[in-house]
Amino acid sequence: MNHLKTFTLIAVLTALFGGVGFMIGGANGMLIALVFAGGMNLFSYWNADKIVLRMYRAQMVDETHPDARIRTYVTDTLEMAQRAGMPRPRIAIIPNDQPNAFATGRNPSNAAVCATTGLLDMLTREEIRGVMAHELAHVKNRDTLTMTVTATLAGAISALANFALFFGGGDRERPGGIIGTLALMLLAPMAAGLVQMAISRSREYEADRVGAEIAQDPQALASALQKIEAYSKRIVNLTAERNPASGQLCISHPLAGRGADSRFSTHPHTGNRVRALMELGTKMGMTPRAAPAFLPTSAPGTSVPATGQAPRPRGPWG
Numbered sequence: 250m251n252h253l254k255t256f257t258l259i260a261v262l263t264a265l266f267g268g269v270g271f272m273i274g275g276a277n278g279m280l281i282a283l284v285f286a287g288g289m290n291l292f293s294y295w296n297a298d299k300i301v302l303r304m305y306r307a308q309m310v311d312e313t314h315p316d317a318r319i320r321t322y323v324t325d326t327l328e329m330a331q332r333a334g335m336p337r338p339r340i341a342i343i344p345n346d347q348p349n350a351f352a353t354g355r356n357p358s359n360a361a362v363c364a365t366t367g368l369l370d371m372l373t374r375e376e377i378r379g380v381m382a383h384e385l386a387h388v389k390n391r392d393t394l395t396m397t398v399t400a401t402l403a404g405a406i407s408a409l410a411n412f413a414l415f416f417g418g419g420d421r422e423r424p425g426g427i428i429g430t431l432a433l434m435l436l437a438p439m440a441a442g443l444v445q446m447a448i449s450r451s452r453e454y455e456a457d458r459v460g461a462e463i464a465q466d467p468q469a470l471a472s473a474l475q476k477i478e479a480y481s482k483r484i485v486n487l488t489a490e491r492n493p494a495s496g497q498l499c500i501s502h503p504l505a506g507r508g509a510d511s512r513f514s515t516h517p518h519t520g521n522r523v524r525a526l527m528e529l530g531t532k533m534g535m536t537p538r539a540a541p542a543f544l545p546t547s548a549p550g551t552s553v554p555a556t557g558q559a560p561r562p563r564g565p566w567g
Contacts, residue, residue, distance in 0.1 A: 261444055294393070298353040298361055301498065307341035307363050318369055325374070326362060326381045333463045335389055338362050347484040348372065348477045351498035352384040353393065360388040371480055372473055379470030380477075383460035383500055390459060392452045399445045406441040449515040457522055461529055468535060471526040477501045478519045 312327075314320050323340050330338055338354075339361040348368035354360035362384040369377065387393070461467035478501055501516065527537060 294355050297393075298355070298359065301351075301353050302341065302361060302363070305343045305345070305363070307343050307361075309339060309341050311340070321374060322364065322369060322377060322381070325378050326385070329378065329382050329463050330385055333385060333389055335385060336360070338385070338388060342366055342369070346370075348480050349499045349501060350380050350384055351500065352387040353498065354388065355393055356391065357388050362388070367480070367484065368477070372476060373469075375466060375469040376473035376476065379460065379464045379466055380473050380500060382464035383456050383470060385463055386456040386459035387452070389463075390452065390455060392456065395452060396449065399448050446515050450517045453515075453517055454522070454525065457526055458529060461526055465533075466535075467526040467530040467533065468537070471523040471530075474501065474519050474522055474526075 310319050310323055312320055312323050314323065319342060322342075326340055327337060330336075336358045338352075338357075341361055341363040343363050343365045345365040346367040347365060348371050350362070350364040350368055352360060352362045362381060364377070364381065368380065372380065457470065461470055464470065481501055501519070530537065
């Protein structure tokens with residue numbers, strides 16, 4: 250179902266591009282915008298992993314690392330990748346107190362999976378396995394390719410809107426005249442962004458499902474997601490704050506909706522993800538575990554008032 254939803258949304262994005270492109274720039278303008286956006290995203294597709302890893306100061310690790318906790322993290326991740334029939338991924342740690350993880354790379358043969366030191370500190374071994382299985386699922390599902398395609402189309406639509414702004418704003422012969430052109434300039438990029446976010450949410454659900462099967466423990470991932478969300482709200486990730494676009498890579502995003510999947514978030518609401526994972530665990534014959542009793546009042550690297558309330562959010566997500 251998630252694959253069908255993704256393909257449907259990509260078809261909607263393609264149709265939106267075709268319609269908007271023809272109305273604004275005609276066939277030639279539409280082709281120019283597609284080539285321009287495609288070139289930019291092709292460069293990102295081949296180089297994004299290097300850019301992101303350098304941005305987050307990721308450190309590559311292997312089974313010989315002196316820290317036993319990191320050796321276990323590496324060994325478990327490699328064991329799950331082998332079980333899933335995947336090539337050996339590069340494995341990294343990120344020196345950051347906020348618990349999070351992400352995968353990057355243009356295909357399974359050039360993939361890297363990363364976990365922050367905060368995640369390794371705060372989660373149990375089973376929960377870490379669940380999180381890394383989710384990231385391996387992104388690699389296995391080739392979600393980086395899917396998101397590159399959607400980014401190309403969304404970028405092309407934005408390029409067409411800019412084309413209309415600079416070259417076509419006063420064309421009265423265009424359908425809808427000046428008012429129609431202005432409406433397309435404003436609404437087309439917004440619509441493309443919403444579809445792009447919807448595709449991202451569908452890929453997160455699919456990665457949860459496949460990751461739970463790789464780790465063979467949906468409840469561990471469900472527990473990890475709850476802990477990550479609780480701690481993440483109390484610890485500022487300065488790198489992510491300075492580069493908000495990178496937030497969609499992480500397993501948990503600060504823009505999650507409240508009680509429902511927000512149309513303006515790249516990630517589903519954690520509660521919805523947890524429910525889906527618990528239902529999957531039931532189908533797999535697992536006995537439901539008690540909810541994790543963590544609800545931290547403080548966490549490493551942060552200061553929380555004595556009342557237990559989180560500090561005032563900061564940055565573009567606050």
